[in-house]
Amino acid sequence: MRNRELTRPEKSQATFEPRIVAFFCNWCTYLAADLAGTSRMKYAPNVRVIRVMCSGRVDPQFVLDAFAHGADGVFIGGCHPGDCHYQEGNYKTLRRFHLLKRVLQQMGIEDERCRLEWISAAEADRVRSTINDMVEKVRALGPLDLIPTEEKVSAEEVAV
């Protein structure tokens, strides 16, 4: 079955709510997001977080798949340089990210739709502010319309 969870039935600009897929490293940004939640910090509910063991686990194909399945933005969060639990996973992430950005530019996907940030477990407020900032920037850009109309389905059509 194809993953259609991210397709949107509603695309009106006036009611547009961006869908952001976030890949967060288990050891830092995911914990920071968790801390933001337990500290009752409010951030936009537009983010669907996927926990990965290291930002280096984020294959560029994951990002392309997220966009292809309806995400309006993708946010990758990892440990600060030098703090990666797997020594150099985030350095690999950074190298791949630069290449990925070039591919996205070639596809006509704006820079603001894909973001990489280093956020430690203690930086809950930075998770909050980064998510809110990204949601507003993507909202201003409008929906990313990569899915042909005939392939779009509503949430009710998604088989369980």
Ligand code: FES
């Ligand atoms: S363990 Fe967090 S980026 Fe590698």
